[in-house]
Amino acid sequence: MKTSFQSLTFWKKLIKRDELNPSGYHDNEHTQNVRDWKEVFIYFTQDATEVSASHVLEEVGIMKTCEEYGKAVSDLALKVLHMISLNLGLPTERLDDYFQNQGSFLLVKRKSDGSWIPVKPIPEAFIINIGDCMQVWRNDIYKSVEHRVVVNSTKSRMSIPFFFFLAHTTLVKPLEELVDEKNPKRYKGFNWGKFVANRDWRVFEKQEGGNISTSDFKIV
Numbered sequence: 001m002k003t004s005f006q007s008l009t010f011w012k013k014l015i016k017r018d019e020l021n022p023s024g025y026h027d028n029e030h031t032q033n034v035r036d037w038k039e040v041f042i043y044f045t046q047d048a049t050e051v052s053a054s055h056v057l058e059e060v061g062i063m064k065t066c067e068e069y070g071k072a073v074s075d076l077a078l079k080v081l082h083m084i085s086l087n088l089g090l091p092t093e094r095l096d097d098y099f100q101n102q103g104s105f106l107l108v109k110r111k112s113d114g115s116w117i118p119v120k121p122i123p124e125a126f127i128i129n130i131g132d133c134m135q136v137w138r139n140d141i142y143k144s145v146e147h148r149v150v151v152n153s154t155k156s157r158m159s160i161p162f163f164f165f166l167a168h169t170t171l172v173k174p175l176e177e178l179v180d181e182k183n184p185k186r187y188k189g190f191n192w193g194k195f196v197a198n199r200d201w202r203v204f205e206k207q208e209g210g211n212i213s214t215s216d217f218k219i220v
Contacts, residue, residue, distance in 0.1 A: 043066055069160070073126075080128060119147075136173065172190055
């Protein structure tokens with residue numbers, strides 16, 4: 001896979017990711033208005049036929065691998081989602097509808113004192129982060145993990161992250177079953193599609209203020 005990614009050099013300019021094309025190659029992303037030191041190739045597993053960059057995977061011979069890997073990690077993500085639902089006392093498939101038609105180099109920040117803790121990778125295992133939506137759904141009981149990647153100036157590193165996105169039409173808000181007088185809702189609802197679009201726009205160039213986050217919708 002690493003060799004295949006490096007062999008994309010010829011195609012990089014032809015499949016450049018931009019404000020209108022969410023998939024493809026990009027090497028100029030910004031996080032909190034600071035340019036990232038990385039290059040990425042974004043591929044959507046939900047429906048590769050709709051993604052202009054998918055033909056490149058066929059050209060370099062990794063299309064089948066990407067499809068199989070995408071299916072496997074999607075199934076894994078759904079199983080994790082089911083376990084979270086059960087742990088919250090909800091029906092197993094309570095959150096499934098929100099994901100229909102969706103489109104140690106790691107550090108995590110400890111909430112208690114703000115220090116960064118290295119995460120040691122385990123061979124043949126995945127590192128799973130709780131995302132922003134889960135924090136809002138659970139009304140702050142589960143916390144979205146703030147994380148960052150440590151770069152190395154002498155050695156390259158390749159990661160294959162998978163993001164389990166919601167449908168863009170989803171209204172994200174605290175789940176009604178988990179809100180009561182003792183636990184009032186802590187967030188206003190927001191549209192996931194607009195939330196992602198706002199973040200993606202800031203990826204390409206510096207903007208006033210930081211990235212939009214769930215804290216922007218906090219009530220209490």
